[in-house]
Amino acid sequence: MSVLSQLLVDGGIALPMLDGSALQLSPEIASRAQFGWTISVHILFAALSIGLAPFIIYFTWKEVRTDDERFTRLRSFWVKVFAAGFVMGTVTGIPMSFQFGTNFPQFSSVAGEMIGGPLAFEAKMAFFLEAVFLGVLLFGRERVSDRTFILSSVLVGFGAWLSGFWILVVNSWMQTPQGYEMITRNGMEVAKLTDPIAAFFNPRMTWMYVHMINAAVISVALLVAGVSAYIVWKKRDSEAWGTALKIAVLILLVSAPLQAIHGDAYGRHVEDTQPQKFAAMEAHYETGTADLHLLAFPTDPSALTDPRAENLFTISLPRVGSFLASGGDFNAEVLGLNEYEENPPVAMVFWSFRFMVGLGFLFIALALWGGYLLYRGRLSDSDRYLKAMIMASPFGYAALLTGWYVTEIGRQPWVIQDQLTTSEAVSTTLTATEATLTLVGFLVIYGALVLVALYILRWLIQDELRELGVQETSGDRWYGPIPGVSDDD
Amino acid sequence: MTELLLPVDSYLVEPLPEIWFGLVMFALTMYIVLDGFDFGIGMLYATRDNDHDRETLLSAFGPVWDANEVWVIAFGTMTLAAFPDVYSRLLADHYLLALGFVLALLFRGLGPELREQRDDERWMRYCDYSFIGGSLFAPLLFGMIAGRWVFDAATLSAPTLLTGIGLVAVSVVTGAAFLAAKTGPALASEMRDYGIIATLAYLGGVVVLLATVVFTDAGGAADTILSIPAAVIVVLSVAAGLGGIVLAGRGEYRAWLASALALPVLLSALVALLLYPTIYPPTGLTVQDAVVSPLALNLTTVLGVPVLLLVLWYFKFLYGVFSGPIEGEGYGA
Structure with missing residues (x-):
């Protein structure tokens, strides 16, 4: 139960609530867990589309223009991954947007004017674009011209990035809301749009967009690198997959350091605009000067659920927290969590943040190592590097998810910062039974979906290895290759 | 600065809220027309027991279903953008139905996608169940x-159930007509038979539904149903249905498809007629009560409507690329 509950709480549930035998979850807790869980699964596929888009465009362009067998192979493989990911993104995304209405109707009513437009633009401008031209990209090679085919790949990629833009307009507005005033409509206090530019391009918007898109690029570059490394490891002379590994490493060399530099400045922006979240990220309770914790280890198990100075061993730069937050003053006061009546679950935010940052530094190290090997021309020869990249392939996603938890759980107890709390947003007509029932349903179905997605990736890799002529090592009872018949090309 | 570009205190044109009611209904229509025939294909898939036919049905469905499904998101988000309280109530008051629906969509979409991933009989059978059940x-x-929305009726009441069954039947009609127009003669004639049965079931269902509503006056809709516009819609539906049966009998499948597609359009028109001027009958909320403030709606109009036209062009392009009958195993993925 406890590991599962830990997974469940990503919607921002305080840990103490999970203690004991809470079989009947309250509608609020169940709704938060359900939303947190569905978005955690959905974001994996959304990020896949965003991060894979540049690869798809590049491979398609190279294939059509050069007829190089390497790019035919790479395009064919990754378009299949993209298509499966897109379908999963669609089917997991629709329930998510419906939950704004089913579980958080007060949020939809209060924020309707602010979020409805962007969400509608997302569907109309971005989602349709992706869905329509993906159909062409998957099934239309023989039916459209080369130029239209390449253009389709560009439109699909553009759609993915634009989709991210509108979604983050909504999310960033929830973090730093502006461009509205509160009015009464149908007997309810709701936000009325007064300045769309201010609302859409709120202070958080560009920070979040850069950080999130880059996170998706890093996650997918690591995935591509991992898959490529695995195939290269099995089949040393595969030119196509050596090329894919090289491209992924080059992308990581740019994106991983950029994320660290950008993230550092982003942190200062969060301190300015959401001091409570910042304090939770640093487990900073007393208002006063703040140290910067470079590394933190629990000295007592209690630190895992309640990190405080007393139960942590930290390597810290004294007062650098103050220095950074104030932009140059070592003695600056940083607001502590004790100033607030209600706080986010500090442990989740604190540890998620550390996990994300730690992984970010690991990615930089892996990128630099790969860059060095590339420079020496030994990228595909180093067993140690190939193994490291295979193991690192899911870590990009782990960093992306924990980063998202910092953002979302750190905003609690607010759903719209300083305007509407999450508990006020939850449906008043929802019963505990309904909420628990659907939560269990989503847990099971989305959990199965993630497993299926992993299996699909595995099967695609096995197909690819078979086509490259690599003998299967163990009998796979699911799959019987038909001798003499290749099921593709 | 915004004030220079868009009026803040008045709608771009006075009836803009009503126009948006129309746009939301248009998105609903597109959804039940386009994804409707996808659902029909999914249900008719259950009647196919050989792999060749099943592949043919999946090929007809493959390139377009995902784009068709996006219309439900367009419908939802346009409702949220223009009438947020309707979005809230529609989903929150129908919690289990709404989440059941999206999960059905999930199974419908995943079935065909997963089916092609491996060549294993049992696996493919489960994927087929998922596709058929979801559809x-x-x-x-x-x-x-x-x-429930239109008639303010209970979940397990006759009006609610009949509306559900009606949508199932009309989806089978459009699915059958679409397949008849897209596939070879053997399959087409079988589809014609299913289509004719479904048309009769649909028309019968609509008559029973409307009679029930008139008899019980569910949601106070009896007067609307006995009005002239409703009578016109019903007559047109019967004409389209029976005309479709005649066309199908003659083997004029493309013309049959056109008349079949008129059925969900008319159904959607009936929904709009029954709703207006309220937009959420259970609470008596009218279009004017529920609409967002002028600036928000003006902005959504200026940014959204041109894009909606562009989307329609994409669809024309998409259906153009994949027009014509399906040969053998499909489009050559």
């Missing part, structure tokens, strides 16, 4: 939500 339950539950 049946999605229109049933969506129709039930619409029934």
Whole structure:
């Protein structure tokens, strides 16, 4: 139960609530867990589309223009991954947007004017674009011209990035809301749009967009690198997959350091605009000067659920927290969590943040190592590097998810910062039974979906290895290759 | 600065809220027309027992279903953007139906996608169940939500259930007509038979539904149903249905498809007629009560409507690329 509950709480549930035998979850807790869980699964596929888009465009362009067998192979493989990911993104995304209405109707009513437009633009401008031209990209090679085919790949990629833009307009507005005033409509206090530019391009918007898109690029570059490394490891002379590994490493060399530099400045922006979240990220309770914790280890198990100075061993730069937050003053006061009546679950935010940052530094190290090997021309020869990249392939996603938890759980107890709390947003007509029932349903179905997605990736890799002529090592009872018949090309 | 570009205190044109009611209904129509025939294909898939036919049906469905499904998101988000309280109530008051519907969509979409991933009989059978079940339950539950919405009726009441079943039947009609127009003669003639049965079931269902509503005055809709516009819609539906049966009998499948597609359009028109001027009958909320403030709606109009036209062009392009009958195993993925 406890590991599962830990997974469940990503919607921002305080840990103490999970203690004991809470079989009947309250509608609020169940709704938060359900939303947190569905978005955690959905974001994996959304990020896949965003991060894979540049690869798809590049491979398609190279294939059509050069007829190089390497790019035919790479395009064919990754378009299949993209298509499966897109379908999963669609089917997991629709329930998510419906939950704004089913579980958080007060949020939809209060924020309707602010979020409805962007969400509608997302569907109309971005989602349709992706869905329509993906159909062409998957099934239309023989039916459209080369130029239209390449253009389709560009439109699909553009759609993915634009989709991210509108979604983050909504999310960033929830973090730093502006461009509205509160009015009464149908007997309810709701936000009325007064300045769309201010609302859409709120202070958080560009920070979040850069950080999130880059996170998706890093996650997918690591995935591509991992898959490529695995195939290269099995089949040393595969030119196509050596090329894919090289491209992924080059992308990581740019994106991983950029994320660290950008993230550092982003942190200062969060301190300015959401001091409570910042304090939770640093487990900073007393208002006063703040140290910067470079590394933190629990000295007592209690630190895992309640990190405080007393139960942590930290390597810290004294007062650098103050220095950074104030932009140059070592003695600056940083607001502590004790100033607030209600706080986010500090442990989740604190540890998620550390996990994300730690992984970010690991990615930089892996990128630099790969860059060095590339420079020496030994990228595909180093067993140690190939193994490291295979193991690192899911870590990009782990960093992306924990980063998202910092953002979302750190905003609690607010759903719209300083305007509407999450508990006020939850449906008043929802019963505990309904909420628990659907939560269990989503847990099971989305959990199965993630497993299926992993299996699909595995099967695609096995197909690819078979086509490259690599003998299967163990009998796979699911799959019987038909001798003499290749099921593709 | 914004004030220079868009009026803040008045709608761009006075009836803009009503126009948006029309746009939301248009998105609903597009959804039940386009994804409707996808659902029909999914249900008719259950009647196919050989792999060749099944592949043919999946090929007809493959390139377009995902784009068709996006219309439900367009419908939802346009409702949220223009009438947020309707979005909230529609989903929150039909919690289990709404989430059941989206899960049915999930199974419907995943089935065909997963099916092609491996060549294993049992695996493919489960994927087929997922596809067929999802294609049946999605229109049933969506129709039930619409029934509760329009008639303010209980979940297990006759108006709600009949609306759900009606949407299922009309989906089979359009699915059958679409397949008849897209596939070879052997399959087409079988589809014609299913289509004719479904048309009769649909027309019968609509008559029973409307009679029930008139008799019980569910949601106070009896007067509207006995009005001239409603009578016109019913007459046109019967004409389209029976005309479709004649066309199908003659083997004029493309013309049959056109008349079949008129059925969900008319159904949607009936929904709009029954709703207006309220937009959420259970609470008596009218279009004017529920609409967002002028600036928000003006902005959504200026940014959204041109894009909506562009989307229609994409669809024309998409259906153009994949027009014509399917040969053998499909489009050559």
